[in-house]
Amino acid sequence: MFLCVCNAITDDQVVWAVRERGAESVAAVFEALEARPDCGRCQDAMAEAVLAIRSGEPVRVGHDPMATPWGCRGRCRPAWGQAADVARAS
Numbered sequence: 001m002f003l004c005v006c007n008a009i010t011d012d013q014v015v016w017a018v019r020e021r022g023a024e025s026v027a028a029v030f031e032a033l034e035a036r037p038d039c040g041r042c043q044d045a046m047a048e049a050v051l052a053i054r055s056g057e058p059v060r061v062g063h064d065p066m067a068t069p070w071g072c073r074g075r076c077r078p079a080w081g082q083a084a085d086v087a088r089a090s
Contacts, residue, residue: 001059003042003045003046003049004035005042006037006039007030007035007037007038009033009035014049014050014059015053015059016032017029017032018050018053019053023050025047025050026046026047
């Protein structure tokens with residue numbers, strides 16, 4: 001699943017950054033993956049993932065049935081759905 005849509009960072013990449021590169025924070029994950037936060041909406045989801053990985057638990061971000069499959073839960077690009085809805089209404 002995508003945790004950061006802006007940079008196309010998946011949970012597997014975050015697991016790699018934490019386990020293989022020793023990332024202990026969201027900033028360290030971005031650094032290990034040679035990326036920079038864009039909209040910043042993924043920060044909470046990635047922080048949850050880092051904590052889960054460091055404690056040996058599975059990453060469970062995005063399992064909320066009301067959430068989208070990515071960690072930012074669709075808030076990073078809210079205009080995606082709105083543009084489509086406006087076009088259909090015309």
